[in-house]
Amino acid sequence: GNSVTQMEGPVTLSEEAFLTINCTYTATGYPSLFWYVQYPGEGLQLLLKATKADDKGSNKGFEATYRKETTSFHLEKGSVQVSDSAVYFCALRGDYKLSFGAGTTVTVRA
Amino acid sequence: KAGVTQTPRYLIKTRGQQVTLSCSPISGHRSVSWYQQTPGQGLQFLFEYFSETQRNKGNFPGRFSGRQFSNSRSEMNVSTLELGDSALYLCASSLTGTGITGELFFGEGSRLTVL
Numbered sequence: 001g002n003s004v005t006q007m008e009g010p011v012t013l014s015e016e017a018f019l020t021i022n023c024t025y026t027a028t029g030y031p032s033l034f035w036y037v038q039y040p041g042e043g044l045q046l047l048l049k050a051t052k053a054d055d056k057g058s059n060k061g062f063e064a065t066y067r068k069e070t071t072s073f074h075l076e077k078g079s080v081q082v083s084d085s086a087v088y089f090c091a092l093r094g095d096y097k098l099s100f101g102a103g104t105t106v107t108v109r110a
Numbered sequence: 111k112a113g114v115t116q117t118p119r120y121l122i123k124t125r126g127q128q129v130t131l132s133c134s135p136i137s138g139h140r141s142v143s144w145y146q147q148t149p150g151q152g153l154q155f156l157f158e159y160f161s162e163t164q165r166n167k168g169n170f171p172g173r174f175s176g177r178q179f180s181n182s183r184s185e186m187n188v189s190t191l192e193l194g195d196s197a198l199y200l201c202a203s204s205l206t207g208t209g210i211t212g213e214l215f216f217g218e219g220s221r222l223t224v225l
Binding site: 045049098099101103 | 143202
């Protein structure tokens, strides 16, 4: 079946540091891939998505590229802010549902 | 445009009781999905409804059930509660359903504690 593996956290960074969260997937075919973010006390919000190989999703300074050859969709941001502190989930769409990774907690210190 | 609304936000039940959670999707959205979020298992898919029909169901026991009404509002019910049912239950709506776009809009969740 479909599955998503994310790098384990928690991740603690200083403001303006570079952030990478690794995500790899197992799926049949070429699923759409997503990054969702959950801020404290809130539900999940779609951060970015990519629907086919080599697509790059981007939003709020975050980027992720759909790599078919490595079955990966790593999330990156060049300069994080305190407001980026949240839990980040990688997900893929298949079989009429989203399959999520375990989530990575990111804390950015001022 | 109002977002996805879930009620109640917090509730405490005891083992053996049942609980009903409600979800009002974004206006115009016809699909509602439910997910259970726990620290140990993460986010797990419960079921998805589209135009009052259950389109997909996750690997949960029959104690977990749901339905969708003609106005797209959805409810999920858990009967004979167990301690392990303590979780954040998230509802998500979409215009056409997960199978088409995969873009879901989530509510803030209903946090259930079973004592």
